[in-house]
Amino acid sequence: MTTLQAPGQTPLRPAEAGELEKATEKRNRRAYLALLIPGLLGLLVSFVFPLAYMVRMSFNRGAPDGVIEETFTFDTYIQPLTDPYYWKVTLDTFQMGVTVGVLCVLVSYPVALFLARSQSKYRSLLLAIAIAPLLTSAVVRTYGWMVILGTNGLVNSSLTGLGIIDTPLKLTNNMTGVTIGLVEIFMPYAILAMISGFGRLSPQLEEAAGSLGASKFNVFTRVTLPLSLPGILTAFLLVFVLSISTFITPRLLGGGSVQVLATEIYDQTTGLLNWPFAAALSVILLVLFGLIIAVYQRLTRKIGG
Amino acid sequence: MSQTKLSIVDLTKRYAAGLEPAVDRLNMQVEEGHLVALLGPSGCGKTTTLRMVAGLMDPTAGSITVDGKEITHTPVNKRGMGMVFQSYALFPHMNVEQNVAFGLQMRQTPKAEQKKRVAAALDMVQLGHLGKRQTRELSGGQQQRIALARALVVEPTLLLLDEPLSNLDAKLRETMRTEIRSIQQRTRATTLFVTHDQDEALDMADRIAVMNGGLIEQFGSPTEVYERPRTHFVANFIGQANFLQATVVSEVGPAGAGESHYKVDIEGLGGFGAVGSAGLSGSHELVIRPHRLKVTVANAADRDAIKGTIERVSYTGDALSVAVKVGGKTFNTQLLTSSGDLPRPGDTAYLSWSPEDAYILPVNGKGPAS
Amino acid sequence: MNEAPLFKPRFNAAKPAFGILVFLLYLFLLAPLLIVFVVSFASNQYLSFPPEGFTLKWYGMLPQESTFMNGMRVSLIVAVIVTVIVLALGVPAALALDRYEFKAKGAVQSFFLSPLLIPSIVLALGMVLLFGPLRLTNTYAGIIIGHVAITIPFVIRTTLMSLATTDTSCEAAARILGADSWTVFRRVTLPIIQPGVIAGGVIAFIVSFDEAVISLFVAESGLPTLPVQVLRYVENSADAAVAALSVILILISLVVVVVVERVMGLRKALR
Numbered sequence: 049m050t051t052l053q054a055p056g057q058t059p060l061r062p063a064e065a066g067e068l069e070k071a072t073e074k075r076n077r078r079a080y081l082a083l084l085i086p087g088l089l090g091l092l093v094s095f096v097f098p099l100a101y102m103v104r105m106s107f108n109r110g111a112p113d114g115v116i117e118e119t120f121t122f123d124t125y126i127q128p129l130t131d132p133y134y135w136k137v138t139l140d141t142f143q144m145g146v147t148v149g150v151l152c153v154l155v156s157y158p159v160a161l162f163l164a165r166s167q168s169k170y171r172s173l174l175l176a177i178a179i180a181p182l183l184t185s186a187v188v189r190t191y192g193w194m195v196i197l198g199t200n201g202l203v204n205s206s207l208t209g210l211g212i213i214d215t216p217l218k219l220t221n222n223m224t225g226v227t228i229g230l231v232e233i234f235m236p237y238a239i240l241a242m243i244s245g246f247g248r249l250s251p252q253l254e255e256a257a258g259s260l261g262a263s264k265f266n267v268f269t270r271v272t273l274p275l276s277l278p279g280i281l282t283a284f285l286l287v288f289v290l291s292i293s294t295f296i297t298p299r300l301l302g303g304g305s306v307q308v309l310a311t312e313i314y315d316q317t318t319g320l321l322n323w324p325f326a327a328a329l330s331v332i333l334l335v336l337f338g339l340i341i342a343v344y345q346r347l348t349r350k351i352g353g
Numbered sequence: 354m355s356q357t358k359l360s361i362v363d364l365t366k367r368y369a370a371g372l373e374p375a376v377d378r379l380n381m382q383v384e385e386g387h388l389v390a391l392l393g394p395s396g397c398g399k400t401t402t403l404r405m406v407a408g409l410m411d412p413t414a415g416s417i418t419v420d421g422k423e424i425t426h427t428p429v430n431k432r433g434m435g436m437v438f439q440s441y442a443l444f445p446h447m448n449v450e451q452n453v454a455f456g457l458q459m460r461q462t463p464k465a466e467q468k469k470r471v472a473a474a475l476d477m478v479q480l481g482h483l484g485k486r487q488t489r490e491l492s493g494g495q496q497q498r499i500a501l502a503r504a505l506v507v508e509p510t511l512l513l514l515d516e517p518l519s520n521l522d523a524k525l526r527e528t529m530r531t532e533i534r535s536i537q538q539r540t541r542a543t544t545l546f547v548t549h550d551q552d553e554a555l556d557m558a559d560r561i562a563v564m565n566g567g568l569i570e571q572f573g574s575p576t577e578v579y580e581r582p583r584t585h586f587v588a589n590f591i592g593q594a595n596f597l598q599a600t601v602v603s604e605v606g607p608a609g610a611g612e613s614h615y616k617v618d619i620e621g622l623g624g625f626g627a628v629g630s631a632g633l634s635g636s637h638e639l640v641i642r643p644h645r646l647k648v649t650v651a652n653a654a655d656r657d658a659i660k661g662t663i664e665r666v667s668y669t670g671d672a673l674s675v676a677v678k679v680g681g682k683t684f685n686t687q688l689l690t691s692s693g694d695l696p697r698p699g700d701t702a703y704l705s706w707s708p709e710d711a712y713i714l715p716v717n718g719k720g721p722a723s
Numbered sequence: 724m725n726e727a728p729l730f731k732p733r734f735n736a737a738k739p740a741f742g743i744l745v746f747l748l749y750l751f752l753l754a755p756l757l758i759v760f761v762v763s764f765a766s767n768q769y770l771s772f773p774p775e776g777f778t779l780k781w782y783g784m785l786p787q788e789s790t791f792m793n794g795m796r797v798s799l800i801v802a803v804i805v806t807v808i809v810l811a812l813g814v815p816a817a818l819a820l821d822r823y824e825f826k827a828k829g830a831v832q833s834f835f836l837s838p839l840l841i842p843s844i845v846l847a848l849g850m851v852l853l854f855g856p857l858r859l860t861n862t863y864a865g866i867i868i869g870h871v872a873i874t875i876p877f878v879i880r881t882t883l884m885s886l887a888t889t890d891t892s893c894e895a896a897a898r899i900l901g902a903d904s905w906t907v908f909r910r911v912t913l914p915i916i917q918p919g920v921i922a923g924g925v926i927a928f929i930v931s932f933d934e935a936v937i938s939l940f941v942a943e944s945g946l947p948t949l950p951v952q953v954l955r956y957v958e959n960s961a962d963a964a965v966a967a968l969s970v971i972l973i974l975i976s977l978v979v980v981v982v983v984e985r986v987m988g989l990r991k992a993l994r
């Protein structure tokens with residue numbers, strides 16, 4: 049018998065059932081590769097080309113009236129990186145992301161905890177209700193917040209009607225409105241991420257802690273919270289990343305007075321027609337994205353052991 | 354006279370260069386109407402062999418011939434076989450009748466005939482009344498019968514069964530054994546049956562191929578592989594065995610069927626009678642099944658007996674396992690229980706056996722000589 | 724927790740308090756959706772509170788609003804074509820990813836899911852930059868290509884999920900019984916993974932139908948979709964016609980939600 053194995057090593061054999069099934073299909077190698085091709089081409093056209101073209105564009109120079117000067121320069125990056133205005137926009141974006149992330153985690157945690165523990169027969173219905181807003185239009189939900197928070201909106205009308213305030217509170221066209229709207233809009237994402245991250249959390253563990261004499265508070269701080277930390281972290285990151293890149297809500301609830309990277313990219317294109325500059329801002333946003341995700345992966349690996 | 358239905362020559366499967374072959378130059382002839390069990394531990398290559406015969410997997414080398422026609426490279430859907438999977442693999446979106454009719458539809462059998470044959474197949478497995486049911490509503494045993502009906506309704510050239518009983522509970526498994534065997538005998542479907550369960554193989558098969566490490570260690574009838582194991586592996590895998598080191602002292606005389614009576618020296622305990630194939634000499638392994646050993650408290654005068662000490666007794670209701678230590682060697686014995694006192698560890702016991710029950714393995718070492 | 728406690732607990736204020744908290748948070752989560760329902764039936768001429776009376780006039784106005792009707796038409800055409808395309812691209816790809824072992828498998832799978840990781844504003848900018856010179860801006864083709872990237876991950880994911888739970892022996896059984904590859908796919912594989920395909924399809928539909936950013940960049944001036952029209956309308960007007968329209972959009976989403984929940988479960992599909 050000719051083998052390339054070192055003597056004494058046990059020969060490798062595929063496990064009986066599952067692996068055999070997959071190995072079976074090897075004869076259809078070409079057929080299966082062919083199945084991938086349409087999808088890969090689709091993504092190439094609709095995803096890779098646009099992004100690659102944009103990165104290339106960010107090294108061009110923008111001239112007035114939307115004219116693009118084909119060149120290779122870092123000018124488009126130098127301006128946002130040196131101009132204090134863009135530092136402020138970037139910082140505001142970052143700050144908004146953190147605020148929305150923290151608040152969203154705070155309001156989503158009880159719901160996620162409730163859903164993860166619930167033994168009610170309505171659990172799946174309640175879960176569906178919590179996630180369902182994901183599949184509704186962001187424009188519609190933002191509009192709903194405009195109705196609630198506007199000058200003549202639900203909140204101000206109620207407060208003035210009750211005589212609590214005389215002049216309406218300013219809840220839209222500023223960061224407050226944007227933050228409230230985003231917190232709600234990203235809640236379903238946070239809830240989903242948390243429930244998935246609660247894997248190791250089980251009522252038995254909490255009961256076990258209780259049976260060992262821990263008070264309700266201690267059970268929460270010593271068992272529940274530490275075990276739900278991975279879920280919380282994932283949810284925070286997800287919401288942070290979604291907030292710093294979102295456009296619709298800052299646009300509508302910010303009413304032009306909230307400037308974040310996303311709205312700035314839009315203004316640079318439609319208003320100023322400075323395409324290379326908008327492309328550079330996008331690349332900066334992407335890099336920010338990549339950095340955060342990299343840091344997150346480091347963190348989770350540490351937490352995971 | 355019986356005819357060869359399936360002939361496998363030098364069949365080899367190597368999953369990747371550098372790996373030990375999963376099946377290594379395997380040869381086998383299956384007679385028409387026989388049920389052949391491929392028996393062995395997991396990873397022995399039995400499932401791989403079955404899949405190559407089915408056409409689900411390409412052999413690396415060798416050939417497969419059915420009814421005199423080579424089918425080694427015939428596509429799976431053109432082989433006309435029937436197979437029952439471990440998971441039954443019933444189509445979940447079809448009802449019982451639709452499942453059974455699938456193979457007939459593929460063969461473009463006329464509708465009326467399809468109906469007749471599906472009904473007959475379902476009657477054969479005693480599920481004629483469940484045709485309109487969804488498969489998930491059925492019990493494991495029922496699903497298994499549907500899978501069998503689906504495989505047989507196309508009148509397959511070969512019926513292939515891949516561990517079909519392993520998902521059933523112990524009681525049901527025994528019933529299904531009998532039922533599969535009787536259906537197989539009625540339809541005279543030549544059948545390959547993969548199993549790791551020796552009882553299943555002994556009970557159901559006309560021939561058993563005991564496989565190990567991609568090779569067939571022995572191919573023979575159930576009594577042959579049990580009574581006359583060729584190798585240590587076969588003797589050890591099928592049933593229980595005491596292995597003793599024996600040196601041939603003299604060949605006493607013929608015992609029929611190419612075998613001889615021998616006088617052997619066992620583990621230096623003295624001379625004993627044994628049987629083995631003719632013409633053996635030198636040192637060999639000798640096998641005695643535990644229940645063929647006789648244990649007595651007093652020395653029986655009629656046979657050669659060895660004196661030993663009872664080391665361990667375990668009581669399992671019907672049977673009593675008694676381990677007897679003789680010198681440095683432990684003999685495992687098995688007795689049927691009777692009322693009265695149980696033997697106790699520390700007691701003296703005498704072991705004896707009839708020479709016909711001491712079989713000298715013809716092949717030394719762990720595997721067949723290659 | 725159904726087991727009887729060892730000791731009868733004393734009245735515990737924490738439990739109802741937690742229940743009330745969760746209820747309030749649900750209210751917060753659903754507030755913007757609930758409020759548009761209320762406003763859409765309120766007879767107030769301009770957006771204000773409290774509602775003065777009940778009316779259906781905002782719904783009556785919708786068919787006459789040509790911007791909405793045109794937007795609706797564009798969005799429906801786009802969403803239907805996008806759904807068909809991503810199913811045609813995504814289902815075979817998922818099949819290959821599940822049923823075939825190859826070295827770059829993990830990388831290819833991540834690649835198919837990666838459009839979800841890229842901010843849509845960045846993708847939108849890339850598309851308008853690329854499509855401009857190709858004269859694809861303000862065309863159906865442009866919007867559709869733009870939406871393919873962001874919907875394909877959903878189809879891949881739900882289909883993979885369905886494939887992962889199927890028994891590959893079923894396909895082997897069908898082949899042994901005489902079915903060729905195409906018949907196996909059509910009569911066995913596809914029916915078995917149907918839930919994932921349907922879920923992926925309706926999610927792709929609603930994501931495309933509700934998508935605003937890419938549509939805004941690629942086709943705002945020439946071929947505005949419904950979300951783009953709503954965006955513009957909300958920026959400029961204050962009447963409640965858009966609330967009525969929003970209710971209709973929510974109801975369409977609700978249909979999708981119900982379908983996905985029934986065929987494979989929302990949580991599984993959107994994980």
